[in-house]
Amino acid sequence: MRATYEDLLRAARRAAVSALRGTYPDEAEVLADWDAVLGATRNHLRWLRTSLKTEPGAREPASCSDNSLGRLARTIGAAADILAVQDSVAAAALDVRDDLIAARAEVAAIARIGAEAVLRNTKTRTPGRLHLKTVIAELEEIAGADSRRMGLGGLGVLAAGGPGLTSAGLMIAPLAARWERVHTAVDEASVLTRELRSTTAQLRTVGGQVWHVATHVLSSPHAGLDVGQRRDLQVIRRALRGFDSHSRLVERAWRRRLSDLGGPGNSLDETAFLDLKDSMDELLRDRGGLRSPRDLVGHRRSAVVLIDAIDELLWSAKQVAGHQQRMVSWSIAAGRLFVPRHEAAQVELAYLRRPGGGARLLQPWWVRTDRAGCFGELTRDLTEATDSLRAASDMARRLAGTSRFSRRTADPVVRLSSAYVDLASGIADQGQEVPGPGR
Structure with a gap:
C-alpha cells in the first residue's frame, strides 16, 4: 500500500505533537532542527502555491537530528515530494x-x-x-484561513512510488484509516447480514489485538510509563474486555438473523481488514510465535509508537462500530431482517395466525419484520459494545495526546476543531487537523 499525502500529513502532526511533549537538552540541536522544519x-x-513572507533567519540550514523535530522536518519534506512528482x-x-x-x-x-x-526548549x-515569533504569527494566519473545514479533497489521496512508511507500527495508522473508509463508503441498500456478521468478527479481532498490545x-x-x-x-x-463480552452476544444474535437479499456481497472491507x-501480525509476531513484552517494547520510543497505534486502531474501530450500528438500524426500519416466528409472535400475535385462515399452513419458521421490538436484544448489545469501544477510544486519545484534535470522522456531523490542552502536561495546541467524511 502506498502512503498518501494525507497519511504523511497525519504522520507529520504526530511527530509535531511528540516534539511538543518532549524535552530538548541541547539548545543548538533544537535550533538546527527548527531550521530544517522551517526550510521544509x-x-x-511553494508547492501549494503560496509562500512565507518572513525572510529566512541568519543561520545556515544544517542537517536535522533523529529527534521528533528532525522527524517532523523529514516528514513535511516527504509530503512535499508527493506533490512534486505528480503527473x-x-x-x-x-x-x-x-x-x-x-x-x-x-x-x-x-x-x-x-x-x-522550540519556544518551550x-x-x-x-x-x-x-x-x-514572527514566523509563528504568519503560520497562525495561514492555519486560520481554512473556513470550510471539510478535508483535503483530491489532494489527500495523492501518492507516489511505494510505501513511504516501512515500519509495521507506523503502517498501522494508514491501514486502519483505509479499513474505516471502506466501511463507511458502503451503501445501506447493498448490505447483507453476512457482511454485518463479518464486521462484528473484524471488530472483535481488532479489539483483541489492541488488548494484547496494551498488555505488552x-x-x-x-516502556517508561508514569502512573497516569x-x-x-x-x-x-x-x-476492551467489556466490548468483547458484548460483541460475543452480538455475534450470537447474528446466528439467529437472516437477510432476505441474495447475490454477491462487498468484500472490499474484508480485503482492507486483512x-x-x-500489519498487526507482523508487529506482534516473529518466527517463534508471539513476541514477548521485552521484544515488542524494547525502549521508550517503541512504547510511544505503540500508544499511537492503539489510538489509531481504536478510533477507526469506533467509527466502524458506529457505522455498523447505523446500518443495522436502517435494515430494521426497512424490514430487511428475518427473525424466528416464535420471537416475532411475542411482539405481535398476528404472526401465529394462519395466512387467510382455514387449513393453510402456518407462516414460515422465519418471518421478515420491521418491528423494533423483535430486535431489542441485538440493538441493545450493539449499543453497549459501541459504547465500550467509544470509552476505550476516548481514553486512548487522551493517552496519545490527541484528545481535542478535530479528526476526520465517519459520523454524519463534522466536528470543528477546538483548542487542545493535554490533561497530563497542560500543553496547549493551537493547530488544527482538517475534518472530512473519511479519516
Missing part, C-alpha cells in the same frame, strides 16, 4: 482552490506546533526567538 515548510508551501493529470488536484487552502492550513498548523516546541534571550506495553520494563499512563492503559483494557491484520 517553506518548500512545501499532469494528478496535478490537476492542485487547481482546486479550497483544497489548496485546506492543505496550506494543515501544513502551517503542524509547523506551528513545532515552533511552539529555548531561553528567552536566545538569538532568533524574535524571528521565530504495561508489562514491558522498558499505566492507569489509562488499564482503563483501556477494561473497556491488510490491517497482516
Whole structure:
C-alpha cells in the first residue's frame, strides 16, 4: 500500500505533537532542527502555491537530528515530494482552490506546533526567538484561513512510488484509516447480514489485538510509563474486555438473523481488514510465535509508537462500530431482517395466525419484520459494545495526546476543531487537523 499525502500529513502532526511533549537538552540541536522544519515548510508551501513572507533567519540550514523535530522536518519534506512528482493529470488536484487552502492550513498548523516546541526548549534571550515569533504569527494566519473545514479533497489521496512508511507500527495508522473508509463508503441498500456478521468478527479481532498490545506495553520494563499512563492503559483494557463480552452476544444474535437479499456481497472491507491484520501480525509476531513484552517494547520510543497505534486502531474501530450500528438500524426500519416466528409472535400475535385462515399452513419458521421490538436484544448489545469501544477510544486519545484534535470522522456531523490542552502536561495546541467524511 502506498502512503498518501494525507497519511504523511497525519504522520507529520504526530511527530509535531511528540516534539511538543518532549524535552530538548541541547539548545543548538533544537535550533538546527527548527531550521530544517522551517526550510521544509517553506518548500512545501511553494508547492501549494503560496509562500512565507518572513525572510529566512541568519543561520545556515544544517542537517536535522533523529529527534521528533528532525522527524517532523523529514516528514513535511516527504509530503512535499508527493506533490512534486505528480503527473499532469494528478496535478490537476492542485487547481482546486479550497483544497489548496485546506492543505496550506494543515501544513502551517503542524509547523506551528513545532515552533511552539522550540519556544518551550529555548531561553528567552536566545538569538532568533524574535524571528521565530514572527514566523509563528504568519503560520497562525495561514492555519486560520481554512473556513470550510471539510478535508483535503483530491489532494489527500495523492501518492507516489511505494510505501513511504516501512515500519509495521507506523503502517498501522494508514491501514486502519483505509479499513474505516471502506466501511463507511458502503451503501445501506447493498448490505447483507453476512457482511454485518463479518464486521462484528473484524471488530472483535481488532479489539483483541489492541488488548494484547496494551498488555505488552504495561508489562514491558522498558516502556517508561508514569502512573497516569499505566492507569489509562488499564482503563483501556477494561473497556476492551467489556466490548468483547458484548460483541460475543452480538455475534450470537447474528446466528439467529437472516437477510432476505441474495447475490454477491462487498468484500472490499474484508480485503482492507486483512491488510490491517497482516500489519498487526507482523508487529506482534516473529518466527517463534508471539513476541514477548521485552521484544515488542524494547525502549521508550517503541512504547510511544505503540500508544499511537492503539489510538489509531481504536478510533477507526469506533467509527466502524458506529457505522455498523447505523446500518443495522436502517435494515430494521426497512424490514430487511428475518427473525424466528416464535420471537416475532411475542411482539405481535398476528404472526401465529394462519395466512387467510382455514387449513393453510402456518407462516414460515422465519418471518421478515420491521418491528423494533423483535430486535431489542441485538440493538441493545450493539449499543453497549459501541459504547465500550467509544470509552476505550476516548481514553486512548487522551493517552496519545490527541484528545481535542478535530479528526476526520465517519459520523454524519463534522466536528470543528477546538483548542487542545493535554490533561497530563497542560500543553496547549493551537493547530488544527482538517475534518472530512473519511479519516
